[in-house]
Amino acid sequence: MTAPVLEVENLVKHFAATRSAFGRPLTTVKAVDGVSFALKSGETLAIVGESGCGKSTVGRLVMRLIPATDGRILLDGEDVTTLDDRKFRPYRRKIQLIFQDPFASLNPRMTVGEILSEPLMLHGIVPAGERRSRVAELLHLVGLQPHQGARYPHEFSGGQRQRIVIARALAVEPKIIVCDEAVSALDVSIRAQILNLLKDLQARLGLAYIFISHDLGVVKHIADRIAVMYLGRIVETGSSDEVFADPRHPYTRALLSAIPVASPAARRERRILEGDVPSPIHPPPGCHLHPRCPYATDLCRRDRPMLEDDGTGHASACHFWRELPSAADALPREGRVDPRLERLFGAFAAGEP
Ligand code: SF4
DSSP states (O other): OOOOSEEEEEEEEEEEEEEOTTSOEEEEEEEEEEEEEEEOTTOEEEEEOSTTSSHHHHHHHHTTSSOOSEEEEEETTEEOTTOOHHHHHHHHTTEEEEOSOTTTTSOTTSOHHHHHHHHHHHTTOSOGGGHHHHHHHHHHHTTOOGGGGGSOGGGSOHHHHHHHHHHHHHHTOOSEEEEESTTTTSOHHHHHHHHHHHHHHHHHHOOEEEEEESOHHHHHHHOSEEEEEETTEEEEEEEHHHHHHSOOSHHHHHHHHTSOOOOGGGOOOOOOOSSOOOOSSSOOSSSTTGGGOTTOOHHHHHSOOOOEEOSSSOEEOOTTTTTSOOHHHHSOGGGOOOHHHHHHHOOOOTTOO
């Protein structure tokens, strides 16, 4: 069996929300609260959830852009969680980040050729005499022409700029790329092109992706596995096929219900989840979803449900995942929806265009 390129064990990140006059934290935000997963070469793990669920914080933690409060991060089997910057330097190349806004991350005063040469030089990846040809190769890899290296970022469209950002990430020959809402700002047709490019690069280079997104419609096209997060915890994880075909956690079902359905019989108004996401400063005890969950019992209000794997890698953190109505009954396919779930994700106006 292939060893994972990245393992995350019980990762925790607390931020101080308020401090005393002496700088002591008075209240803390539990942004990430015991997250674990593993990632293999050539695999895409999507981390999905609403804004503020902690998914981007997980991305920044594995990039080592912020320190973890607790837990471990292993790159190629090496524990890099607490390495100082000097010792982490050889590992930094292995994991790269692509943001939502390509324009903000490209220096407007540098040509694209200079932007792509910079990491080659900093990491001593190719000799100075070969840099030009490597830049041309990188541009070609992402579907741009070598002569475009002489232009500046503002001369490119949003999709082309995202290609440049991808080329810059590839310059250091990473094993993992963290894509944080990487296609969210793009038009639908351009988004499809960038997703296809990412898949093509993955097949050619064996890259592993952590694909962070709020959009399950996008995730469906790229993910091999999915981890659904709610208030700092993973509530469901499994292969993309399994999670889409048989979502077990009420929260995953609510998220899936918000994906537009093509069938005219299932046309419905798209509503967001009812109720606000509770504050991560004072998350509800037990199951974090219980104030919004129509199936909640006293057990849910009291005890935290742990992720329970069914033996196939599909795991759900719900006390009652076995007893809940099947997803086919619960999801609003063909205009039907379990009335209890309706309360969770908003009443769909039946027959409303
Ligand atoms: Fe709902 Fe209880 Fe399951 Fe949480 S554990 S999702 S509150 S049924």
